[in-house]
Amino acid sequence: MTGDRPTTELAAAEEAGGLKSKGLAAGKVGTFSGAILGISCVAPGYTLTASIGLIVAAVGLKMPAIFIAGFVPMFLTAYAYRELNSRAPDCGASFTWSTKAFGPYIGWMCGWGMVIATIIVLSNLAAIAVEFFYLFIGRVVNNPNIAELANNTVINIATTLVFIALATMIASRGITTSERVQYVLVGFQMIVLLAFAVTALVKVGLGDAPAGLRFDLEWFNPFTGLALGAFVIGVTGSIFAFWGWDTCLTLGEESKDPTRTPGRAGLLCVVSILLTYLLVAVAVMMYAGVGAEGLGLGNEENAENVFGALATPVLGGWVGQLLFLAVLASAAASLQTTFLPAARAMLAMGAYGAFPAKFASINPRFLVPTFATIVAGVVTAAFYIVVSLLSEAVLLDTIAALGIMISWYYGITAFACVWYFRRELFTSAHNAVFKFLFPLLGGIILAAVFVISIRESMNPANASGGAIGGIGLVFYLGFGVLGFGAVLMMVMRFTRPDYFLGRTLARDVSTSAGAHALEPTQS
Amino acid sequence: MRLLVGYLATPSGEDGLDLGIRLARTVGAQLDIVIVLPPDRVLPGMVPIGGYEEILSEQADVWLARAAARVPEGITTTTHVCFNESFAQGLISEAQRLEAELIVVGAAGDGLVGRHTIGSVTGELLHSSTVPLALAPRGLRDSTVEQVREVTLAIGTGPGDGLALDTSVLASRAAGTSLRLVSLVALDPIFDSMRGGDDSIRDRAHTHAKLMLDAAKAVLPEEFPVTSTITDGATIEDAVNKLEWHDGDMIVVGSSRLAPPRRLFLGSTAAKMLRVLEVPMIVIPRPDIDSDTAEPDAQEGGSQP
Numbered sequence: 001m002t003g004d005r006p007t008t009e010l011a012a013a014e015e016a017g018g019l020k021s022k023g024l025a026a027g028k029v030g031t032f033s034g035a036i037l038g039i040s041c042v043a044p045g046y047t048l049t050a051s052i053g054l055i056v057a058a059v060g061l062k063m064p065a066i067f068i069a070g071f072v073p074m075f076l077t078a079y080a081y082r083e084l085n086s087r088a089p090d091c092g093a094s095f096t097w098s099t100k101a102f103g104p105y106i107g108w109m110c111g112w113g114m115v116i117a118t119i120i121v122l123s124n125l126a127a128i129a130v131e132f133f134y135l136f137i138g139r140v141v142n143n144p145n146i147a148e149l150a151n152n153t154v155i156n157i158a159t160t161l162v163f164i165a166l167a168t169m170i171a172s173r174g175i176t177t178s179e180r181v182q183y184v185l186v187g188f189q190m191i192v193l194l195a196f197a198v199t200a201l202v203k204v205g206l207g208d209a210p211a212g213l214r215f216d217l218e219w220f221n222p223f224t225g226l227a228l229g230a231f232v233i234g235v236t237g238s239i240f241a242f243w244g245w246d247t248c249l250t251l252g253e254e255s256k257d258p259t260r261t262p263g264r265a266g267l268l269c270v271v272s273i274l275l276t277y278l279l280v281a282v283a284v285m286m287y288a289g290v291g292a293e294g295l296g297l298g299n300e301e302n303a304e305n306v307f308g309a310l311a312t313p314v315l316g317g318w319v320g321q322l323l324f325l326a327v328l329a330s331a332a333a334s335l336q337t338t339f340l341p342a343a344r345a346m347l348a349m350g351a352y353g354a355f356p357a358k359f360a361s362i363n364p365r366f367l368v369p370t371f372a373t374i375v376a377g378v379v380t381a382a383f384y385i386v387v388s389l390l391s392e393a394v395l396l397d398t399i400a401a402l403g404i405m406i407s408w409y410y411g412i413t414a415f416a417c418v419w420y421f422r423r424e425l426f427t428s429a430h431n432a433v434f435k436f437l438f439p440l441l442g443g444i445i446l447a448a449v450f451v452i453s454i455r456e457s458m459n460p461a462n463a464s465g466g467a468i469g470g471i472g473l474v475f476y477l478g479f480g481v482l483g484f485g486a487v488l489m490m491v492m493r494f495t496r497p498d499y500f501l502g503r504t505l506a507r508d509v510s511t512s513a514g515a516h517a518l519e520p521t522q523s
Numbered sequence: 524m525r526l527l528v529g530y531l532a533t534p535s536g537e538d539g540l541d542l543g544i545r546l547a548r549t550v551g552a553q554l555d556i557v558i559v560l561p562p563d564r565v566l567p568g569m570v571p572i573g574g575y576e577e578i579l580s581e582q583a584d585v586w587l588a589r590a591a592a593r594v595p596e597g598i599t600t601t602t603h604v605c606f607n608e609s610f611a612q613g614l615i616s617e618a619q620r621l622e623a624e625l626i627v628v629g630a631a632g633d634g635l636v637g638r639h640t641i642g643s644v645t646g647e648l649l650h651s652s653t654v655p656l657a658l659a660p661r662g663l664r665d666s667t668v669e670q671v672r673e674v675t676l677a678i679g680t681g682p683g684d685g686l687a688l689d690t691s692v693l694a695s696r697a698a699g700t701s702l703r704l705v706s707l708v709a710l711d712p713i714f715d716s717m718r719g720g721d722d723s724i725r726d727r728a729h730t731h732a733k734l735m736l737d738a739a740k741a742v743l744p745e746e747f748p749v750t751s752t753i754t755d756g757a758t759i760e761d762a763v764n765k766l767e768w769h770d771g772d773m774i775v776v777g778s779s780r781l782a783p784p785r786r787l788f789l790g791s792t793a794a795k796m797l798r799v800l801e802v803p804m805i806v807i808p809r810p811d812i813d814s815d816t817a818e819p820d821a822q823e824g825g826s827q828p
Contacts, residue, residue: 092574362578365531
């Protein structure tokens, strides 16, 4: 399995093998639907719910600036993904590319970061879905006690496990959400989020808001009034918020007009997401302020669930329900769609011998990697149980850990792009910008965030306050899990050395457009 | 002649493959073993991962190689992988592309629930195939019979179906045995006794069945060995179970009158038979409406095989 056969050879092989149409036929994805798909990757309703609390706790009124600060490295790194994906598309993505560029050890750790990131986000998605499930039910039957059920650790864990089990079962049978469902969900989320933001702003204008802050351009300036630690913690939350939108750049490969659509779809998608985030951020701040009292976003009771606290005051009971429903639907849909990449990341690592071979098995009936999917479900459940028992604010801590994990594997991927293409970086202006400059800058920023957050995450005060031996829980969830991965890697190195000796996936460098792939690769 | 086996590396996939082998050996056909894979729609997710189709088709090649190894020497076999959203549609278009004359699949579902019912792929094929469909019952893979033993043609209560008859004759000839014509009559005992007449209804049904059998026999080639039976029972399942079946037997039915021209459509009668039969069933699509002008509209409601 080399994954980088040139298209002509691949096409010839496909014809010989009787292959006909493959995947997304050309002409299926237009600018608008590409952007919609991109937006639904980010699941804005869920993402905002999960990240606003963490960001406000770290940086207060600088939230808009932090959203922009997180956007920049993710935007730059997205080009590394696009360039690598168009030259060497592969099921293993970051794992495969970083192995090709930097060899098996860095590649393995990058793949591990990708796998763990999906596990963490699955547990977080399930948790948010459960939270809003009870909020929504409680509101529908008008019984606040039901909404409180989500805070009961036993009921919370039990319900979350049920959600994870259902999503695992659906995914392991190869059932996927259709595009139309995604369109409806995205449309619904965006409308409700915009209605929420606009209503909040109108109430501020009418003097009807509890805080009623005046708009201040300083909120958008990241260079003043922020300690480095707070800045970095905020950026990890913001990096998470933009995780996934690069999908619409890679979607471009199959779109109607490959030379133009991806750029426009990607731009439309990223601009809508960025504007939505900024609008919602500004609206909630002006409406509620960042005080630690009452509805203030700094109130620890609201930090985990800003929409849960603000929906009813802003929108009123009936419309507020819709916001709960939008977040619930967003989280539940993402929970289900994210199992697929989680399983495929493990499948790819299994196929190249970096994980046990069982991970590469495909169910003959459902034609999906059922074993890897079930493992993803079990590990997610185990992870959630452990974190729930240790943490005082599971959602905050998991998002902080997720930001670290994303910085790790996106950062490595960005550098892998520069190194993999090292022989052709300056052959054209396009290459110099998109294969060198953008990925390099993105990688440097992500690396800086990663390094600084090692120290910051040790301080329990920077997240929920949960700690083991005085060291913050986030440190263990982020760096501890990476360290654990290093141990597993050494176990794999001595039990199944083929991958580590370069027998399954060799180091590689691009020579010129596609020509490198003609060289025989060891496989 | 080419027979197309719709294959999955599952128990019912093996059933279908073994039926394909049995039929190919009987009529001297070549086999095309086909796996249909779902195209990988780009699914929105936070971790974009593509390239799954390559992995899937490599795996499919492994499965197909194993399937081809199961085919005995002497039968020309080719394997194909194709991508289609629907397994059934993929098989139908492959059958058209390869000009295959029959699609062979395992009829049972593979899940715990579906083992005794028709699988979803079979269900879809029965509604849309333009070529005859051979359905292997669950467990056919355990049979040691090498060739078709005897062919049974189920005669409906409507006008005869030329294609079903031709297929049966061809298969019978290849198998070297006589053709068994059966007419199945369902008599609802409670309903009939409520109407008062018991024997008269039974007699009328038998007379009608006899007419149909004679009509079928009349168009058979001269001196073609044929036996004919009329069997009745409380239900069609009951009636079909009263017949004597041997391992290696096979039943041929035509499509329901509800079927659009040149499409399969399993009528309720045939569907009921499929649930109880332990022999393979071949369903023949309905011929063109032009060649079937004798059919009155009143027959639309009936769904005889």
